[in-house]
Amino acid sequence: MYAFDIAKPATLAEAVQAMKTGEAQALSGGQTLIPTLKQRLAAPSVLVSLAGVGEMKGVSAKDGVLEIGGAATHREVAGQRHYPGLAELAGRIGDPAVRNRGTIGGSLANNDPSACYPAALLASGGSVKTDRREIAADDFFQGMFATALEADEIITAVRLRVPEASNYQKFLQPASRFALVGVFVARHADGVRVAVTGASEGGVFRWTEAERALSADFSAGAVSGLKHPADGMISDIHGTPEYRAHLIGVMTHRAVAAAS
Amino acid sequence: MKVSMKVNGTGMSGEVEGRTLLVEFLRGGLGLTGTHVGCDTSQCGACVVHVNGEAVKACTMFAAEADGAEVTTIEGMANADGSLSTIQQAFQDHHGLQCGFCTPGMVMSAAALLKENPKPTEAQVREYLEGNLCRCTGYHNIVKAIMAASGQAVEMTAAG
Ligand SMILES: Cc1cc2nc3c(=O)[nH]c(=O)nc-3n(C[C@H](O)[C@H](O)[C@H](O)COP(=O)(O)OP(=O)(O)OC[C@H]3O[C@@H](n4cnc5c(N)ncnc54)[C@H](O)[C@@H]3O)c2cc1C
Numbered sequence: 001m002y003a004f005d006i007a008k009p010a011t012l013a014e015a016v017q018a019m020k021t022g023e024a025q026a027l028s029g030g031q032t033l034i035p036t037l038k039q040r041l042a043a044p045s046v047l048v049s050l051a052g053v054g055e056m057k058g059v060s061a062k063d064g065v066l067e068i069g070g071a072a073t074h075r076e077v078a079g080q081r082h083y084p085g086l087a088e089l090a091g092r093i094g095d096p097a098v099r100n101r102g103t104i105g106g107s108l109a110n111n112d113p114s115a116c117y118p119a120a121l122l123a124s125g126g127s128v129k130t131d132r133r134e135i136a137a138d139d140f141f142q143g144m145f146a147t148a149l150e151a152d153e154i155i156t157a158v159r160l161r162v163p164e165a166s167n168y169q170k171f172l173q174p175a176s177r178f179a180l181v182g183v184f185v186a187r188h189a190d191g192v193r194v195a196v197t198g199a200s201e202g203g204v205f206r207w208t209e210a211e212r213a214l215s216a217d218f219s220a221g222a223v224s225g226l227k228h229p230a231d232g233m234i235s236d237i238h239g240t241p242e243y244r245a246h247l248i249g250v251m252t253h254r255a256v257a258a259a260s
Numbered sequence: 261m262k263v264s265m266k267v268n269g270t271g272m273s274g275e276v277e278g279r280t281l282l283v284e285f286l287r288g289g290l291g292l293t294g295t296h297v298g299c300d301t302s303q304c305g306a307c308v309v310h311v312n313g314e315a316v317k318a319c320t321m322f323a324a325e326a327d328g329a330e331v332t333t334i335e336g337m338a339n340a341d342g343s344l345s346t347i348q349q350a351f352q353d354h355h356g357l358q359c360g361f362c363t364p365g366m367v368m369s370a371a372a373l374l375k376e377n378p379k380p381t382e383a384q385v386r387e388y389l390e391g392n393l394c395r396c397t398g399y400h401n402i403v404k405a406i407m408a409a410s411g412q413a414v415e416m417t418a419a420g
Protein backbone atom coordinates (compact mmCIF):
# COMPACT_ATOMS: atom_id res chain seq x y z
CA MET A 1 0.00 0.00 0.00
CA TYR A 2 1.04 3.58 -0.59
CA ALA A 3 1.03 5.74 2.54
CA PHE A 4 -2.08 7.70 3.56
CA ASP A 5 -3.67 9.23 6.63
CA ILE A 6 -6.93 8.11 8.20
CA ALA A 7 -9.54 10.64 9.28
CA LYS A 8 -12.24 9.53 11.69
CA PRO A 9 -15.10 12.05 11.58
CA ALA A 10 -17.94 11.65 14.09
CA THR A 11 -20.54 13.64 12.14
CA LEU A 12 -21.61 13.90 8.52
CA ALA A 13 -20.58 17.55 8.36
CA GLU A 14 -17.04 16.61 9.42
CA ALA A 15 -16.97 13.76 6.91
CA VAL A 16 -18.07 16.06 4.06
CA GLN A 17 -15.35 18.51 5.05
CA ALA A 18 -12.71 15.77 5.21
CA MET A 19 -13.70 14.54 1.73
CA LYS A 20 -12.65 17.93 0.35
CA THR A 21 -9.02 17.57 1.44
CA GLY A 22 -6.43 16.47 -1.13
CA GLU A 23 -6.98 13.06 -2.67
CA ALA A 24 -9.53 11.97 -0.09
CA GLN A 25 -11.46 8.71 -0.45
CA ALA A 26 -14.28 7.26 1.62
CA LEU A 27 -13.51 4.16 3.71
CA SER A 28 -16.50 2.21 4.92
CA GLY A 29 -16.14 -1.52 5.72
CA GLY A 30 -12.89 -1.72 3.77
CA GLN A 31 -13.78 -5.19 2.49
CA THR A 32 -13.28 -4.06 -1.10
CA LEU A 33 -11.13 -0.97 -0.66
CA ILE A 34 -8.39 -2.51 1.51
CA PRO A 35 -7.68 -5.34 -0.97
CA THR A 36 -7.64 -2.66 -3.71
CA LEU A 37 -5.16 -0.52 -1.76
CA LYS A 38 -2.94 -3.55 -1.19
CA GLN A 39 -2.73 -4.01 -4.94
CA ARG A 40 -1.80 -0.35 -5.27
CA LEU A 41 -4.80 0.22 -7.53
CA ALA A 42 -5.70 3.33 -5.54
CA ALA A 43 -3.49 6.03 -4.04
CA PRO A 44 -5.56 8.29 -1.78
CA SER A 45 -3.79 10.77 0.48
CA VAL A 46 -6.43 10.43 3.17
CA LEU A 47 -9.07 7.81 3.89
CA VAL A 48 -12.20 9.19 5.49
CA SER A 49 -13.59 6.46 7.73
CA LEU A 50 -17.39 6.59 7.78
CA ALA A 51 -17.79 3.96 10.50
CA GLY A 52 -18.12 6.54 13.27
CA VAL A 53 -20.57 8.87 11.52
CA GLY A 54 -23.69 8.82 13.68
CA GLU A 55 -26.10 9.94 10.93
CA MET A 56 -25.16 6.99 8.73
CA LYS A 57 -26.16 4.17 11.05
CA GLY A 58 -29.35 2.28 11.70
CA VAL A 59 -32.29 0.76 9.87
CA SER A 60 -35.88 2.03 10.01
CA ALA A 61 -39.12 1.33 8.15
CA LYS A 62 -41.90 3.80 7.42
CA ASP A 63 -44.78 3.83 4.91
CA GLY A 64 -43.51 0.82 2.99
CA VAL A 65 -39.99 2.20 2.64
CA LEU A 66 -36.97 0.75 4.39
CA GLU A 67 -34.26 3.29 5.11
CA ILE A 68 -30.81 1.88 5.79
CA GLY A 69 -27.87 4.00 6.92
CA GLY A 70 -25.01 4.03 4.41
CA ALA A 71 -22.67 2.65 7.05
CA ALA A 72 -24.99 -0.19 8.11
CA THR A 73 -23.18 -3.51 7.90
CA HIS A 74 -24.34 -6.53 5.94
CA ARG A 75 -24.85 -8.17 9.33
CA GLU A 76 -27.26 -5.44 10.44
CA VAL A 77 -29.21 -5.65 7.19
CA ALA A 78 -29.35 -9.44 7.53
CA GLY A 79 -30.80 -8.98 11.01
CA GLN A 80 -33.67 -6.59 10.14
CA ARG A 81 -37.18 -8.03 9.87
CA HIS A 82 -38.96 -5.43 7.69
CA TYR A 83 -37.77 -6.78 4.35
CA PRO A 84 -37.10 -10.55 4.49
CA GLY A 85 -35.91 -10.91 0.88
CA LEU A 86 -33.24 -8.28 1.51
CA ALA A 87 -32.24 -9.81 4.86
CA GLU A 88 -31.69 -13.15 3.16
CA LEU A 89 -29.54 -11.56 0.46
CA ALA A 90 -27.41 -9.70 3.01
CA GLY A 91 -26.95 -12.86 5.08
CA ARG A 92 -25.38 -14.59 2.10
CA ILE A 93 -22.82 -11.96 1.13
CA GLY A 94 -19.30 -13.29 1.59
CA ASP A 95 -18.76 -14.83 5.02
CA PRO A 96 -19.50 -13.78 8.62
CA ALA A 97 -16.31 -11.73 9.02
CA VAL A 98 -16.97 -9.86 5.76
CA ARG A 99 -20.58 -9.23 6.84
CA ASN A 100 -19.41 -7.82 10.18
CA ARG A 101 -17.43 -5.09 8.38
CA GLY A 102 -18.83 -4.60 4.86
CA THR A 103 -21.58 -2.03 4.39
CA ILE A 104 -24.44 -1.35 2.01
CA GLY A 105 -23.11 2.11 1.14
CA GLY A 106 -19.71 0.71 0.24
CA SER A 107 -21.19 -2.04 -1.87
CA LEU A 108 -23.46 0.30 -3.84
CA ALA A 109 -20.75 2.93 -4.33
CA ASN A 110 -18.43 0.25 -5.64
CA ASN A 111 -21.06 -1.26 -8.00
CA ASP A 112 -19.08 -4.43 -8.67
CA PRO A 113 -20.78 -6.14 -11.64
CA SER A 114 -21.11 -9.31 -9.51
CA ALA A 115 -22.26 -7.69 -6.27
CA CYS A 116 -25.58 -8.54 -4.63
CA TYR A 117 -26.98 -5.23 -3.30
CA PRO A 118 -27.19 -3.51 -6.71
CA ALA A 119 -29.75 -6.13 -7.76
CA ALA A 120 -31.75 -5.56 -4.58
CA LEU A 121 -31.86 -1.79 -4.99
CA LEU A 122 -32.78 -1.93 -8.67
CA ALA A 123 -35.54 -4.51 -8.13
CA SER A 124 -36.89 -2.74 -5.06
CA GLY A 125 -36.89 0.71 -6.56
CA GLY A 126 -36.23 3.59 -4.26
CA SER A 127 -33.27 5.87 -4.01
CA VAL A 128 -29.78 6.56 -2.77
CA LYS A 129 -29.46 9.49 -0.38
CA THR A 130 -26.18 11.34 -0.42
CA ASP A 131 -24.69 14.31 1.39
CA ARG A 132 -26.08 16.57 -1.36
CA ARG A 133 -29.09 14.96 -3.12
CA GLU A 134 -31.28 11.91 -3.62
CA ILE A 135 -30.65 9.71 -6.68
CA ALA A 136 -33.38 7.40 -8.00
CA ALA A 137 -32.43 3.72 -8.12
CA ASP A 138 -33.01 3.64 -11.88
CA ASP A 139 -30.48 6.46 -12.41
CA PHE A 140 -27.83 5.34 -9.95
CA PHE A 141 -26.04 2.48 -11.73
CA GLN A 142 -24.08 3.49 -14.82
CA GLY A 143 -22.17 0.40 -15.88
CA MET A 144 -19.46 -1.79 -14.31
CA PHE A 145 -17.98 -0.04 -11.25
CA ALA A 146 -19.65 3.19 -12.40
CA THR A 147 -22.39 5.13 -10.57
CA ALA A 148 -23.98 8.57 -10.64
CA LEU A 149 -21.89 9.58 -7.59
CA GLU A 150 -19.46 12.47 -7.84
CA ALA A 151 -15.89 11.83 -6.68
CA ASP A 152 -16.34 13.27 -3.18
CA GLU A 153 -20.02 12.36 -2.74
CA ILE A 154 -21.02 10.21 0.25
CA ILE A 155 -23.93 7.76 0.33
CA THR A 156 -25.60 8.57 3.63
CA ALA A 157 -28.61 6.24 3.35
CA VAL A 158 -30.38 3.88 1.00
CA ARG A 159 -34.17 3.90 0.69
CA LEU A 160 -35.82 0.76 -0.67
CA ARG A 161 -39.50 0.20 -1.45
CA VAL A 162 -40.50 -2.95 0.42
CA PRO A 163 -42.23 -5.30 -2.04
CA GLU A 164 -45.19 -7.58 -1.30
CA ALA A 165 -43.07 -10.59 -2.17
CA SER A 166 -39.44 -10.98 -3.16
CA ASN A 167 -36.60 -13.42 -3.54
CA TYR A 168 -32.94 -13.35 -4.55
CA GLN A 169 -31.31 -16.31 -6.23
CA LYS A 170 -27.53 -16.30 -6.37
CA PHE A 171 -25.60 -18.78 -8.46
CA LEU A 172 -22.26 -18.82 -6.66
CA GLN A 173 -19.06 -18.29 -8.56
CA PRO A 174 -17.30 -21.22 -6.90
CA ALA A 175 -14.03 -19.46 -6.03
CA SER A 176 -15.05 -15.93 -4.99
CA ARG A 177 -18.61 -16.85 -3.88
CA PHE A 178 -19.84 -13.62 -5.47
CA ALA A 179 -22.77 -14.00 -7.86
CA LEU A 180 -21.83 -15.65 -11.16
CA VAL A 181 -25.41 -14.69 -11.92
CA GLY A 182 -27.86 -13.32 -9.35
CA VAL A 183 -31.51 -12.44 -9.92
CA PHE A 184 -33.68 -10.41 -7.56
CA VAL A 185 -37.43 -10.58 -8.20
CA ALA A 186 -39.72 -8.13 -6.40
CA ARG A 187 -43.51 -8.05 -6.69
CA HIS A 188 -44.83 -4.57 -5.94
CA ALA A 189 -48.45 -3.44 -5.92
CA ASP A 190 -47.77 -1.53 -9.17
CA GLY A 191 -45.88 -4.29 -11.00
CA VAL A 192 -42.98 -6.71 -10.84
CA ARG A 193 -39.32 -5.70 -11.10
CA VAL A 194 -36.55 -8.14 -12.01
CA ALA A 195 -32.89 -7.13 -11.59
CA VAL A 196 -29.94 -9.17 -12.78
CA THR A 197 -26.37 -8.97 -11.45
CA GLY A 198 -23.18 -10.82 -12.40
CA ALA A 199 -24.22 -11.36 -15.99
CA SER A 200 -23.85 -8.24 -18.09
CA GLU A 201 -20.88 -6.24 -19.28
CA GLY A 202 -23.03 -3.21 -18.54
CA GLY A 203 -23.37 -4.16 -14.86
CA VAL A 204 -26.68 -4.68 -13.06
CA PHE A 205 -29.80 -4.32 -15.25
CA ARG A 206 -33.56 -4.89 -15.31
CA TRP A 207 -34.93 -7.74 -17.41
CA THR A 208 -37.99 -5.93 -18.71
CA GLU A 209 -39.36 -8.84 -20.73
CA ALA A 210 -39.61 -10.96 -17.59
CA GLU A 211 -41.09 -8.01 -15.69
CA ARG A 212 -43.91 -7.72 -18.23
CA ALA A 213 -44.66 -11.44 -18.13
CA LEU A 214 -44.61 -11.54 -14.32
CA SER A 215 -46.68 -8.39 -13.90
CA ALA A 216 -49.41 -10.15 -15.91
CA ASP A 217 -49.02 -13.51 -14.16
CA PHE A 218 -46.75 -13.86 -11.12
CA SER A 219 -45.92 -17.52 -11.47
CA ALA A 220 -42.80 -19.48 -12.38
CA GLY A 221 -44.68 -20.77 -15.43
CA ALA A 222 -44.93 -17.25 -16.80
CA VAL A 223 -41.15 -17.08 -17.31
CA SER A 224 -40.56 -20.72 -18.35
CA GLY A 225 -40.59 -19.88 -22.02
CA LEU A 226 -38.45 -16.73 -21.79
CA LYS A 227 -34.84 -16.72 -22.92
CA HIS A 228 -32.48 -13.84 -22.30
CA PRO A 229 -30.19 -13.11 -25.28
CA ALA A 230 -26.44 -13.73 -24.82
CA ASP A 231 -25.38 -10.43 -26.46
CA GLY A 232 -23.47 -8.21 -24.06
CA MET A 233 -23.16 -10.89 -21.37
CA ILE A 234 -19.79 -11.32 -19.60
CA SER A 235 -17.35 -13.84 -21.00
CA ASP A 236 -14.61 -15.11 -18.66
CA ILE A 237 -13.12 -18.37 -17.38
CA HIS A 238 -16.14 -18.89 -15.15
CA GLY A 239 -18.72 -18.87 -17.90
CA THR A 240 -19.56 -18.00 -21.49
CA PRO A 241 -22.15 -15.36 -22.43
CA GLU A 242 -24.54 -18.18 -23.43
CA TYR A 243 -24.08 -19.89 -20.06
CA ARG A 244 -24.78 -16.67 -18.18
CA ALA A 245 -27.81 -15.91 -20.36
CA HIS A 246 -29.15 -19.38 -19.61
CA LEU A 247 -28.57 -18.89 -15.88
CA ILE A 248 -30.60 -15.65 -15.93
CA GLY A 249 -33.63 -17.68 -17.00
CA VAL A 250 -33.01 -20.43 -14.46
CA MET A 251 -32.39 -18.05 -11.55
CA THR A 252 -35.44 -15.93 -12.43
CA HIS A 253 -37.59 -19.05 -12.52
CA ARG A 254 -36.28 -20.16 -9.12
CA ALA A 255 -36.70 -16.72 -7.58
CA VAL A 256 -40.33 -16.49 -8.67
CA ALA A 257 -41.02 -20.01 -7.43
CA ALA A 258 -39.51 -19.15 -4.05
CA ALA A 259 -41.34 -15.82 -3.80
CA SER A 260 -44.82 -16.91 -4.90
CA MET B 261 -0.45 8.19 14.94
CA LYS B 262 -0.92 6.61 18.34
CA VAL B 263 -3.52 3.87 18.86
CA SER B 264 -4.71 2.30 22.09
CA MET B 265 -6.86 -0.78 22.45
CA LYS B 266 -7.64 -3.45 24.97
CA VAL B 267 -6.10 -6.67 23.69
CA ASN B 268 -7.09 -9.85 25.51
CA GLY B 269 -8.14 -7.75 28.44
CA THR B 270 -4.97 -5.69 28.76
CA GLY B 271 -4.60 -2.08 27.64
CA MET B 272 -2.02 -1.78 24.83
CA SER B 273 -0.89 1.12 22.72
CA GLY B 274 1.61 1.86 19.99
CA GLU B 275 2.52 4.01 17.01
CA VAL B 276 1.04 3.09 13.64
CA GLU B 277 0.79 4.54 10.15
CA GLY B 278 -2.58 5.05 8.45
CA ARG B 279 -1.90 1.98 6.31
CA THR B 280 -0.88 -0.29 9.21
CA LEU B 281 -3.24 -3.27 9.23
CA LEU B 282 -4.65 -4.51 12.51
CA VAL B 283 -2.88 -7.83 11.96
CA GLU B 284 0.44 -6.04 11.46
CA PHE B 285 -0.03 -4.13 14.69
CA LEU B 286 -0.92 -7.30 16.61
CA ARG B 287 1.93 -9.37 15.22
CA GLY B 288 4.67 -6.81 14.64
CA GLY B 289 3.74 -4.15 17.17
CA LEU B 290 2.59 -6.31 20.06
CA GLY B 291 4.38 -9.58 19.27
CA LEU B 292 1.12 -11.54 19.26
CA THR B 293 2.07 -13.85 16.42
CA GLY B 294 -0.68 -16.39 17.07
CA THR B 295 -2.86 -14.55 14.55
CA HIS B 296 -1.71 -15.78 11.15
CA VAL B 297 -1.63 -14.25 7.69
CA GLY B 298 -2.50 -16.89 5.14
CA CYS B 299 -3.45 -14.89 2.09
CA ASP B 300 -3.46 -11.17 2.86
CA THR B 301 -6.25 -10.90 0.25
CA SER B 302 -9.26 -11.24 2.62
CA GLN B 303 -10.09 -14.78 1.61
CA CYS B 304 -8.58 -17.37 3.97
CA GLY B 305 -9.66 -16.35 7.47
CA ALA B 306 -6.36 -17.33 9.14
CA CYS B 307 -6.24 -13.78 10.58
CA VAL B 308 -9.69 -13.77 12.21
CA VAL B 309 -9.81 -11.98 15.58
CA HIS B 310 -12.71 -10.49 17.52
CA VAL B 311 -13.17 -6.72 17.59
CA ASN B 312 -15.78 -5.63 20.12
CA GLY B 313 -16.98 -9.23 20.16
CA GLU B 314 -17.39 -9.67 16.39
CA ALA B 315 -15.23 -11.83 14.13
CA VAL B 316 -13.27 -9.76 11.63
CA LYS B 317 -10.38 -10.40 9.26
CA ALA B 318 -7.48 -8.55 10.87
CA CYS B 319 -5.77 -8.28 7.47
CA THR B 320 -8.78 -6.30 6.19
CA MET B 321 -9.04 -3.62 8.86
CA PHE B 322 -6.65 -0.84 9.77
CA ALA B 323 -5.14 -0.65 13.25
CA ALA B 324 -6.42 2.93 13.42
CA GLU B 325 -9.98 1.65 12.99
CA ALA B 326 -9.56 -0.51 16.11
CA ASP B 327 -8.45 2.45 18.22
CA GLY B 328 -10.38 2.26 21.48
CA ALA B 329 -11.76 -1.20 20.72
CA GLU B 330 -11.64 -4.47 22.64
CA VAL B 331 -9.72 -7.04 20.66
CA THR B 332 -9.47 -10.76 21.37
CA THR B 333 -6.88 -12.91 19.64
CA ILE B 334 -6.07 -16.61 19.87
CA GLU B 335 -3.66 -15.78 22.72
CA GLY B 336 -6.68 -14.74 24.76
CA MET B 337 -8.62 -17.96 24.27
CA ALA B 338 -7.00 -20.33 26.79
CA ASN B 339 -8.45 -20.56 30.29
CA ALA B 340 -6.97 -18.41 33.04
CA ASP B 341 -4.87 -21.33 34.35
CA GLY B 342 -3.34 -21.84 30.89
CA SER B 343 -5.32 -24.97 30.05
CA LEU B 344 -6.99 -25.12 26.64
CA SER B 345 -10.49 -23.69 26.23
CA THR B 346 -13.34 -26.07 25.39
CA ILE B 347 -13.09 -25.25 21.69
CA GLN B 348 -9.29 -25.61 21.61
CA GLN B 349 -9.45 -28.91 23.50
CA ALA B 350 -12.08 -30.19 21.08
CA PHE B 351 -9.79 -29.39 18.14
CA GLN B 352 -7.08 -31.48 19.80
CA ASP B 353 -9.42 -34.33 20.74
CA HIS B 354 -11.00 -34.57 17.30
CA HIS B 355 -7.84 -34.02 15.29
CA GLY B 356 -9.19 -30.74 13.94
CA LEU B 357 -5.76 -29.59 12.81
CA GLN B 358 -2.78 -30.92 10.94
CA CYS B 359 -0.26 -28.18 10.14
CA GLY B 360 -2.19 -25.79 12.37
CA PHE B 361 -1.81 -22.74 10.17
CA CYS B 362 -5.54 -22.11 9.78
CA THR B 363 -6.31 -23.08 13.38
CA PRO B 364 -6.18 -19.68 15.11
CA GLY B 365 -8.73 -18.31 12.64
CA MET B 366 -10.84 -21.48 12.85
CA VAL B 367 -10.96 -21.28 16.65
CA MET B 368 -11.85 -17.58 16.60
CA SER B 369 -14.61 -18.15 14.04
CA ALA B 370 -15.88 -21.14 16.00
CA ALA B 371 -16.00 -19.06 19.17
CA ALA B 372 -17.96 -16.32 17.39
CA LEU B 373 -20.40 -18.90 16.02
CA LEU B 374 -21.01 -20.61 19.36
CA LYS B 375 -21.58 -17.27 21.04
CA GLU B 376 -24.32 -16.42 18.51
CA ASN B 377 -25.67 -19.92 18.14
CA PRO B 378 -24.67 -22.28 20.98
CA LYS B 379 -26.16 -25.41 19.37
CA PRO B 380 -25.58 -25.07 15.63
CA THR B 381 -26.44 -27.78 13.16
CA GLU B 382 -23.65 -29.32 11.16
CA ALA B 383 -24.83 -27.35 8.12
CA GLN B 384 -24.71 -24.10 10.10
CA VAL B 385 -21.14 -24.86 11.21
CA ARG B 386 -20.06 -25.47 7.64
CA GLU B 387 -21.78 -22.33 6.43
CA TYR B 388 -20.25 -20.19 9.17
CA LEU B 389 -16.78 -21.39 8.20
CA GLU B 390 -17.25 -20.27 4.59
CA GLY B 391 -14.49 -17.66 5.02
CA ASN B 392 -12.00 -19.97 6.77
CA LEU B 393 -9.88 -22.07 4.45
CA CYS B 394 -7.91 -25.14 5.50
CA ARG B 395 -5.45 -26.80 3.14
CA CYS B 396 -4.91 -29.90 5.29
CA THR B 397 -7.85 -31.41 7.09
CA GLY B 398 -10.65 -31.53 4.56
CA TYR B 399 -12.78 -29.78 7.21
CA HIS B 400 -14.63 -32.82 8.57
CA ASN B 401 -12.65 -33.00 11.80
CA ILE B 402 -12.90 -29.24 12.26
CA VAL B 403 -16.67 -29.51 12.00
CA LYS B 404 -16.62 -32.47 14.41
CA ALA B 405 -14.54 -30.49 16.90
CA ILE B 406 -16.95 -27.56 16.83
CA MET B 407 -19.99 -29.84 17.18
CA ALA B 408 -18.28 -31.50 20.14
CA ALA B 409 -17.38 -28.14 21.69
CA SER B 410 -21.07 -27.22 21.50
CA GLY B 411 -21.85 -30.31 23.54
CA GLN B 412 -23.52 -32.16 20.68
CA ALA B 413 -22.93 -35.63 19.30
CA VAL B 414 -20.34 -35.72 16.55
CA GLU B 415 -21.25 -38.93 14.70
CA MET B 416 -23.55 -37.08 12.33
CA THR B 417 -20.77 -35.38 10.36
CA ALA B 418 -20.84 -36.16 6.67
CA ALA B 419 -17.63 -38.19 6.50
CA GLY B 420 -14.26 -38.84 8.19
C1 LIG C 1 -14.14 -12.64 0.83
C2 LIG C 1 -15.15 -11.65 0.33
C3 LIG C 1 -16.35 -12.09 -0.19
C4 LIG C 1 -17.30 -11.19 -0.67
N1 LIG C 1 -18.47 -11.68 -1.19
C5 LIG C 1 -19.39 -10.82 -1.67
C6 LIG C 1 -20.62 -11.29 -2.20
O1 LIG C 1 -20.89 -12.49 -2.23
N2 LIG C 1 -21.50 -10.38 -2.68
C7 LIG C 1 -21.25 -9.03 -2.64
O2 LIG C 1 -22.10 -8.26 -3.06
N3 LIG C 1 -20.11 -8.56 -2.12
C8 LIG C 1 -19.18 -9.41 -1.65
N4 LIG C 1 -18.00 -8.92 -1.13
C9 LIG C 1 -17.79 -7.44 -1.10
C10 LIG C 1 -18.32 -6.87 0.18
O3 LIG C 1 -19.73 -6.92 0.17
C11 LIG C 1 -17.87 -5.44 0.46
O4 LIG C 1 -18.19 -5.19 1.81
C12 LIG C 1 -18.54 -4.36 -0.35
O5 LIG C 1 -18.41 -4.58 -1.72
C13 LIG C 1 -17.90 -3.00 -0.10
O6 LIG C 1 -18.41 -2.44 1.07
P1 LIG C 1 -17.44 -1.84 2.15
O7 LIG C 1 -18.30 -1.21 3.17
O8 LIG C 1 -16.51 -2.88 2.60
O9 LIG C 1 -16.74 -0.67 1.31
P2 LIG C 1 -15.24 -0.21 1.18
O10 LIG C 1 -14.37 -1.35 0.80
O11 LIG C 1 -14.85 0.57 2.37
O12 LIG C 1 -15.39 0.80 -0.05
C14 LIG C 1 -15.67 0.37 -1.36
C15 LIG C 1 -15.72 1.58 -2.30
O13 LIG C 1 -16.84 2.39 -2.03
C16 LIG C 1 -16.46 3.70 -1.61
N5 LIG C 1 -17.38 4.03 -0.52
C17 LIG C 1 -17.54 3.31 0.63
N6 LIG C 1 -18.54 3.79 1.35
C18 LIG C 1 -19.05 4.84 0.67
C19 LIG C 1 -20.13 5.76 0.91
N7 LIG C 1 -20.92 5.66 1.99
N8 LIG C 1 -20.36 6.72 -0.02
C20 LIG C 1 -19.60 6.81 -1.14
N9 LIG C 1 -18.58 5.98 -1.42
C21 LIG C 1 -18.31 5.00 -0.52
C22 LIG C 1 -15.00 3.60 -1.23
O14 LIG C 1 -14.32 4.80 -1.42
C23 LIG C 1 -14.52 2.52 -2.16
O15 LIG C 1 -14.24 3.04 -3.44
C24 LIG C 1 -17.04 -9.80 -0.62
C25 LIG C 1 -15.84 -9.33 -0.08
C26 LIG C 1 -14.89 -10.24 0.40
C27 LIG C 1 -13.61 -9.72 0.98
Ligand code: FES
Pocket residue numbers: 296297298299300301302303304305306307308317318319320
Ligand atom coordinates in the same frame (compact mmCIF):
# COMPACT_ATOMS: atom_id res chain seq x y z
S1 FES D 1 -4.83 -13.41 5.94
FE1 FES D 1 -6.65 -12.33 6.33
S2 FES D 1 -8.12 -13.43 5.22
FE2 FES D 1 -6.27 -14.47 4.71
Ligand code: FES
Pocket residue numbers: 356357358359360361362363393394395396397
Ligand atom coordinates in the same frame (compact mmCIF):
# COMPACT_ATOMS: atom_id res chain seq x y z
S1 FES E 1 -4.52 -27.53 9.44
FE1 FES E 1 -3.18 -26.94 7.86
S2 FES E 1 -4.30 -25.35 6.91
FE2 FES E 1 -5.73 -26.14 8.27
